[in-house]
Amino acid sequence: GAGVSQSPRYKVAKRGQDVALRCDPISGHVSLFWYQQALGQGPEFLTYFQNEAQLDKSGLPSDRFFAERPEGSVSTLKIQRTQQEDSAVYLCASSLVSGDGNTIYFGEGSWLTVV
Amino acid sequence: DQQVKQNSPSLSVQEGRISILNCDYTxxxxxxxxxxxxxxxxxxxxxxxxxxxxDKNEDGRFTVFLNKSAKHLSLHIVPSQPGDSAVYFCAASVSQGGKLIFGQGTELSVKP
Incomplete structure (x- = not known):
């Protein structure tokens, strides 16, 4: 497809379960971002990749959160031992050049519910 | 510490009128x-x-105004249309290449 693709769109996890969320950025896009959006809030920055390099992971809330982009294309956000406060929409975004705000494209998000 | 704030969670406007969405930053x-x-x-x-x-950028029906001394920006939509009904987020970055800090959003409802 032409846009940023995220999977799964919806995930229900039992507390303590590990989850993996996948992001397929737009082909050729150098920069990739992960954001977390809680209900009624704006998106909050988690981490940023330029190609395969993770340049900023200051927004990851705990060491249970881990992101990778091994070949500089597809990225995976992994959450270990999920907790109820992890319930949120996880948004992936990509841009052609290094974070140019004009050209950041968001995916539709992965909706995670931890029960 | 909310660095970008949208203090109005919702806004209702009549079709054809102006919508003004506000955002403050620290x-x-x-x-x-x-x-x-x-x-x-x-x-x-x-x-x-x-x-x-x-201090101003315009694109069709949408205009953004920036007041740096007040650390305030606003989005004007003229004329408002029912299809404009959505949640609007303002966002800021330290540089054009940097990570975005978002406000909480304002839900705009444009009524026919």
Whole structure:
């Protein structure tokens, strides 16, 4: 497809379960971002990749959160031992050049519910 | 510490009138500002941006105003249309290449 693709769109996890969320950025896009959006809030920055390099992971809330982009294309956000406060929409975004705000494209998000 | 604030969670406007959405920020290092529009179950879509060297940027029905001394920006939509009904987020970054800090969003409802 032409846009940023995220999977799964919806995930229900039992507390303590590990989850993996996948992001397929737009082909050729150098920069990739992960954001977390809680209900009624704006998106909050988690981490940023330029190609395969993770340049900023200051927004990851705990060491249970881990992101990778091994070949500089597809990225995976992994959450270990999920907790109820992890319930949120996880948004992936990509841009052609290094974070140019004009050209950041968001995916539709992965909706995670931890029960 | 909310660096970008949208103090109005919702706004209702009549079709054809002007919609004004407001945003305040606290970090004086921000020098690039954007507005995103979000429909339910979709990701945010870029609408319009402004850099700190300008005080106004216009694109069709959408105009963004920046008041650096007041650390305030606003989005004007004229005329408003029912299809504009969505949640609007303002966002800021320290540089055009930097990570975005978002406000909480304002839900705009344009009534026919």
């Amino acid at each position: 970090n004086s290092m921000f020098d690039y500002f954007l507005w995103y529009k979000k429909y339910p179950a979709e990701g945010p879509t870029f609408l319009i941006s402004i850099s700190s060297i300008k």
